[in-house]
Amino acid sequence: MAVHPSAIIEAGAEVHPSAEIGPWSLIETGAVIGAECRIESSVRIYGGTRLGARNRVCHGATLGSEPQDLSFTPERARPLVIGSDNCFREGVNISCGLKSERGTHIGHRNYFMAYSHAGHDCLVGDDNILANTATLAGHVEVAHHCFVSGQVAVHQFARIGAYTMIGGLTGVTKDLPPFVLANGQRAVIVGLNLVGLKRHGFSSEQRARIKAVYRLIFRSGRRLADGLAEAQQRYPSDDTEAIIAFIRASERGVTGFG
Structure with missing residues (x-):
């Protein structure tokens, strides 16, 4: 020694x-x-x-x-x-x-x-x-494989999903679901973490499916529960299940798209 x-x-x-x-x-x-x-x-x-x-x-x-x-x-x-x-x-x-x-x-x-x-x-x-x-x-x-940029502040009890990236100077007050890129004075989702997903071997098919799942859940005008159920039916995969399980487990509320 x-x-x-x-x-x-x-x-x-x-x-x-x-x-x-x-x-x-x-x-x-x-x-x-x-x-x-x-x-x-x-x-x-x-x-x-x-x-x-x-x-x-x-x-x-x-x-x-x-x-x-x-x-x-x-x-x-x-x-x-x-x-x-x-x-x-x-x-x-x-x-x-x-x-x-x-x-x-x-x-x-x-x-x-x-x-x-x-x-x-x-x-x-x-x-x-x-x-x-x-x-x-x-x-x-x-979770894992997350990138939390400089001077980011994450609120107590918040959860950060896998393969996310948070831009610098962002305040995260709600749960941030997996695979996304978040930014803003109060965090909003601004897209998928495409660079991170590519680096970790996510195929173009996987990335397209994740994008479709998020579009259905957050941007289709459906109630959240209905969007989750339809995504589970239309896009069955481990990635879809990870997104749905994360959102359903949220107690603070989930960060949405800007």
């Missing part, structure tokens, strides 16, 4: 022998650092944080810190559980959990750019990118 002489690893912290701990970093009691993790300079890993393998945590990042919630007390803290192969760039802040037993959960292969933030009890899946200063409030759920 390569530990800089200025780093502090408190008694009760578990650090894998293959991990690296950089100068002036603090690993608190109860933290777990997995194999081949690289903890760079001036990082603080709070107790109750568990990192899987091969995570990189850059200068000044804080993982598992106290939630920015006035109801927080230390005895109410819940874990921050992080998978493998994530990158947390400079100044990233991820809060520990507070109000759900599972706490805050970050999956695998996510890339958090400088000063991005995920609040307490967030659930972030795999292969997502949060650009500089993107902010997830508490209880936000982000």
Whole structure:
């Protein structure tokens, strides 16, 4: 284990022998650092944080810190559980959990750019990118293969569907369904995330079907329930089912087209 002489690893912290701990970093009691993790300079890993393998945590990042919630007390803290192969760039802040037993959960292969933030009890899946200063409030759920641009703010309890892209400076207040591109001071859907879908192997037939499903649900003038039922009948596929299931599960309401 390569530990800089200025780093502090408190008694009760578990650090894998293959991990690296950089100068002036603090690993608190109860933290777990997995194999081949690289903890760079001036990082603080709070107790109750568990990192899987091969995570990189850059200068000044804080993982598992106290939630920015006035109801927080230390005895109410819940874990921050992080998978493998994530990158947390400079100044990233991820809060520990507070109000759900599972706490805050970050999956695998996510890339958090400088000063991005995920609040307490967030659930972030795999292969997502949060650009500089993107902010997830508490209880936000982000599926997988999403791109959240710079200075985006996502309202608490909102859900972000898979393969979405959110334009910079956008405020997301409602659930954002999968496969779409959203933008605006208050988010509206402005089209499909065509670049992202192509990059991830969606065929032209799949893209055309997804477009037809959204046109039927949102732009046909039908009641939402009727549009969902007709889309399910006319365009049967896993992608259609993903859209319909997401919308039906919404409790905040779903972002519509601009």
